[in-house]
Each structure stands twice: as structure tokens, then as C-alpha cells.
Amino acid sequence: MTQPNELRFEAALNELERLVVEMETGQLDLDEALKRYERGIALVQFCRERLAQTEQRILELTSVDADGVPTLRPFKHEATTSRSQRTNDS
């Protein structure tokens, strides 16, 4: 149920933003800046890969038991591929 990769995406982006800000304030010595640069580029790479790899998961929730455990099954929605049915239903 947990998807650490997606949590990491946000964490990675947050860290990246922080690195840029740290670099911008200009308080770093060259070694520190180099370290941050390398880390930053790695984070950019990681985020790009995450975006490239993902295929959306679409599930139908059929029930939730007393312990809060959901029952899920793949959701099929034909209309998502054909635009012709788009006219009347709501």
C-alpha cells in the first residue's frame, strides 16, 4: 500500500529546492558547493527517472474491512480510450 518511491519523489524535490537555496545564499565554500551540486544533479536525475518510469495504477475499491484493510481490484474503464462515447452520459 505504501509507495516509498512517490514519497521519495517529493522528498527529493524538496531537498533539491533546499540545495538551490543554499547555493543561492552564497555562504558555502567551494567544496560544500561542489558537494551540493553533485547531490542536486543526482536528485534531478532521480526525479526524471521516476517521472519517466511510472505507469498509472488505477484500482477499484470494493470494500474496507474492520481493520481498515481495503479490497482492491484493477479498474477497467473502456471509455478512457474511446472518445466517441463522450456525448450523453454523466
Place this chain on the structure above:
Amino acid sequence: MSQLLPPPGERVLQISELTACIRELLEEVFPDTWVEGEISNLSRPNSGHVYLTLKDATATLRSVLYRGVALRVKFDLRDGMRVLARGRLSVYEPRGEYQLRIEQLEPKGIGALELAMRQRRERLFALGYFDKHRKRPLPRFPCRVALVCSATGSAVRDLLEILGRRWPLVEVWIHPSRVQGDEAAEEIAAAIGSLNLVGKANGPTPIDVIVLARGGGSLEDLWPFNEEIVAHAIFRSRIPVVTGIGHEDDLTIADLVADQRALTPSEAGERIVPDQVAVSNQLEAHQSRLRTLLGRMLVYARSRLEQLESRPCLTRPESMLEFPRVRVEELRQRLQRSMEQLQERARNRFQTATALLDGLSPLKVLTRGYSVTRKFEDLSLIRMPQQVSPGEVILTQLANGFLKSRVEEVIHQDSRQGIATP
């Protein structure tokens, strides 16, 4: 006193018979009657039936809404409200009262649904359901969103399309629900309720956002989203709720209670997830910013280095030795000078001291006519006459020799004054 007797042949009716007759007559003549009046004496006993009196300036009409009818009335009945009622006139036999059995009730001058909505809105507003400060922010990058909508409508299709295009990283759960008709409100509320149950009790919920979505429709079609049960479910939800119901002009109660209202299902999709194109651009921007910043630091570092390299200590390191050399020479000279001074002073002191010492030497004194006298036997100095006795041998040292003599007499100074000065 004459006894009251029915004429012969006259049939005497039981009360119930008469009442039944009246009832039949009334029901026959007024099977479907429309009346307009003002509500008064409204009462709602536990039975669920609603009793009220309709009146105008001069007359009153007892009326009843049986439970089934009362449940269908969308708005709240209140004393003083002007209404239009349709029903059948009948008789409540135990009391012998005629009454209007209302089958349909409309507020006068305004649509029933609209009035109901207005009333509900006021009530929920008073309960704080629409308070701005309880609207929760949506996560920037949701991991999982749940859609409560019809599994077959355009709403789910539009949403899935938008979500897939903008942010395929998000996992989508669909909780199918009817979104139209009498059961829809309960199903929607139940769906929100069960989504809130997912995960450990009191633990974090794995669902980041719930979307309530429905395509466009008439006010009646969208009615479930105006029902209080849905409003309560949204209000109680621990997961933020976003609505995307109908078209732009349709504002439902659910929209007002929701944490965010999107105008359409598609717009809901746009609100709940970021756009991957925008995020990619942002990544690109961050990357180039990092490059620029580091580049700037490198340029600065290089220019500092070059500046340092051009300093004399690095260009002509031997020049750095000149100063110490001069200083050492100067110090050496100073040292030498002070050594010479010291030597000179010491020499002077030595000469003075020798001269002084020379003057003090006993030998020098002897040359001036003084002598030193000792006992011959142990050479001890004789300082006073008492130290020797007559006949003792003494040795007298002069400037350049000795006299060995024998004492003839010891004379104390006080008796021979004249001898003390030579």
C-alpha cells in the same frame, strides 16, 4: 315530556356509519384538490406523520402529511410559511374531523428544492460547515487519490485522462457510487465514510485526497450533492475532499463544505495533481540554476587564485628572503656593538678595581713604615698587648723582611701614652 322517536321507517344511523358516509361524500367530491394557505400549528410526533393547519384570514383546514409523503418534502416546514398543497379531502373518523391528506406540498413563490437548499445552507452555515479556516490544504504531490463517482460516466473518464496526463505517479482508487436518484446521497456519504476507514484506526490515512465528481445535470440530478448526509460525510472526513460537480454554475452544498471546489470534474483533476510537464521544467530550471551558481563560484575562485598567484611572494619567492636577511644583519651589528660596549665597560671597571685593590694591599701599607706582628710559635696575629707575655718570641713583618725578637715587657697603652704615636 314527549319521547324523541324517529318517524316510522326512518333508519337510525350509527355514528360510524354516518361518518363513513360523510367521508365517502367528501372523498368523492374532493379527490384531488389544490389549496393555498399559511402553515400553522405544525407538529411532528414520533410517528413521522406531520400535522398542520392551513389557514387564510377567515378559515382553517386541518391537514396531514403521512410519513412517506413527509419524507419526500425537501424543504423544512415552518409555521407562517405560505404553501400550495395538493391532496384529497377526507375525514378522521375517531374525531369526526375533516382534513386534507396532503400528497404534494410546494412553497409558494419559490421552488421547493431551491427553498430546501436555501434553508439547508443557512443551517449548515450556522454549524460552521462552510468556515474558511477549516479548509485543508491539498498535498503538493499526492501519492493516492480516491474518486467517488459513477464508474461509467464522463466524470471518471475525464478525471482519469487528466490524472494520467498530468501526474501518472499518483495511484487512483475508484469508489463507484450512484450519483443520481434517491439512494445516491447515502451511497456517496457511505463511500466517503469507508475511504476514511482505510488504514489503521487513528493512524495516518493512505489516501491523500477524495474527489467527488459528477458530470453536468439538472438541479434535481445534482440533488444528492445537496443532501445533508453528504454534507456531514464531507465535514467529518479526515481526508481533504475536492468537489467537481456539474458545470460552472452549479453550486451544491457539497461544494460549499468541501475543502476545495473545482468547477468541473476535469478541473478537479487539475487541482489535485501537479503537471508533470511543469515539474520537468522546474527540474530543468533547478538543474541550470545549480550549474550557474556553481559556475559563478568557480569563476570567483579562479579569479582569487589568479590574484594570489600574481603576488610577489609567489612570483619571486626569493624576494621574500631579503627582508629577513637585512634584519639579521642589523641584529648582528647591534649585537656586536653592544658586546663591544660591554667589554669596554668591564675593562674600565677592572682597571678601577685593580687600582683600588692595590691601594688596599697590606704590603703597600708596610712600605709606608707599618708592620705586622705575630707570635713566632703559631704565627697568630697580635692585635693587643695582652696576647703576649714577657719572654715570648714574636715575628715582625716589615716591607721587605722579618724581625725575630723576644718581648721584654708588655706595656698597656693607658700607662704609656707617648709611645702610641710614632
